[in-house]
Amino acid sequence: MNRAKPFLLAAALAVASLAAAAADLAEGEVRKVDKPARKITLRHGEIKNLDMPPMTMVFGVARPELLEQVKAGDKIRFKAEKQDGNYVVTDLQPVK
Ligand SMILES: [Cu+2]
Numbered sequence: 001m002n003r004a005k006p007f008l009l010a011a012a013l014a015v016a017s018l019a020a021a022a023a024d025l026a027e028g029e030v031r032k033v034d035k036p037a038r039k040i041t042l043r044h045g046e047i048k049n050l051d052m053p054p055m056t057m058v059f060g061v062a063r064p065e066l067l068e069q070v071k072a073g074d075k076i077r078f079k080a081e082k083q084d085g086n087y088v089v090t091d092l093q094p095v096k
Contacts, residue, residue: 024049025077027095030070031056038064040089047080050087062090070094 028044043056059080061067066089070076078092 025079025091025093028076028078030072030074030076032072033067033070035064035067038067040067040070042076042078042089044078044080050080050082057087060086060088062088066092 026044026047028042030040031043032041034040038061039058040061041056041058043054044052045054046052060083062083070092075095076092077095079090080087081090082088
């Protein structure tokens with residue numbers, strides 16, 4: 001019996017779900033970081049989960065630490081949600 005097959009299947013599924021999670025992230029470029037106001041201005045691509053076309057707009061951030069990772073001009077991938085009527089970045093990562 002081949003014991004490697006279930007492991008390979010599990011690994012393939014893990015890679016597939018990671019790829020799905022990455023596809024879930026929107027692309028953006030940081031225009032402005034406003035730490036005192038906990039806001040970030042992004043020129044973003046389509047945000048599928050918010051049904052939003054590309055534009056430049058201001059987002060709040062779920063956690064202030066998110067603003068420590070980026071500066072104006074950086075390219076990022078990010079996740080945004082609508083919370084109490086406001087658009088909020090809940091996760092972001094710089095793109096190299
Ligand atoms: Cu927008």
